[in-house]
Amino acid sequence: MLVSTAELAQHLTDPAWVIFDCRHDLMDTAKGRRFYQESHVPGAHFAPVDTALSGPKTGRNGRHPLPKPETFADFLGHHGVTAAKTVVAYDDVGGQYAARLWWMARWIGLTQVVLLDGGLPKWVADGRPVSAEVPRPTPAILPARLSDRSLWRVTEVQKRLGDSRSLVIDARAAERYRGETEPLDPVAGHIPGAANRFYKANLRPDLTLRPADELKREFTALLAGRKPEDVAHQCGSGITACANLFAMEYAGLPGSNLYAGSWSEWVADSARPVAKG
Incomplete structure (x- = not known):
């Protein structure tokens, strides 16, 4: 599920590996593409969160609704992805956007999908090369x-x-x-009965994922005897939820679910209950 910077460096020119840069900023949605154009892992393609990793918004289906599976498959296929290739995703904030691509790729049937542990910050800190050249895909x-x-x-x-x-x-x-605060959605609070686990609790200070045994111990305590199949992950719009889902699976607790609409969909209907505190 994870690839180190050293292992990815060995596969930069490997045609069987396809790399995606998923950098994004919810408050400045153009930042990810700007950063990508300045520098990225050599050979990486840009995966825009608002288009490639999201579908059309209706005003009632959340800020980042899922696209049609065929539309996402076409995006990946355009960049040379096949079922036989290894897909690598990274971002610069600990994997929250990269995990969305990981989940979606698995959703449409791909199995060889991994995250770059530590993302671009770890890649740069380890002295790996970067490039501003945009690769030409082989569809x-x-x-x-x-x-x-x-x-x-x-x-x-x-x-x-x-x-x-x-x-x-x-x-x-x-x-x-x-x-207490809500910078993105019109209503503050949470779904009644939901538990809180900030996705950054899964990370070390260098943005690499914490050890699987530590994550398993903490998620097992949070589940309190429930099966992963009876668990759904949500956030504001179905993005950072994928980071917790990834961490659970990495910890050996596979089978949990994604509530893709998340809080932004939940509060689009004022009849749905809201809890605070």
Whole structure:
């Protein structure tokens, strides 16, 4: 699930590896592309979060709704991805955007998908090369074969409210979860019954992922006997939720679900309950 900077450096010219730069900023949505154009891992393609990793917004389906599986498969195929290739994703903030690409690639049936541990900051700190050259893709045909990777729609979340056997894990910062501040969405608070685990709790100071045994111990305590299959991850818009989902799977707790609409979809309907504190 993870690749080190040393291992990726050995595969920079390997045609069987396809690299994606997923850098993004929710407050400055053009920043990721600007940074990519300035420098990136040599050979990496840019994966824009607002288009390639998201679908059309309706005003009721959240800030980053999933695109159609076929649309995402076409994006990856345009950049040369096939089922036989290894896909590597990275960003510069500990994997929250890269994990979204990882989850989506697995969602459409790919299995050889990894994150660059520590992302671009670790790559640069280790003295690896960067480039401003934009690679020319060699397109391939990639069909979308939806895997059994699970999604919870908003109706599923509503149905499970109050069910002690189920759990929603909110990946947002604690002050947003508690409803003390909300910089992005019109309503502050959290889904009633949701537990809070800020996705950065999974990271070391250098943005590499913490050891699997530590993560397993902490997630197991949070689950309190629940099965991963009865857990859904959410955040503001279904992005950082993927980082917690990735960490759980890396820790040996596979099978949890993504609530892709997340908080921004939840509060689009004022009839849905909101908790604070």
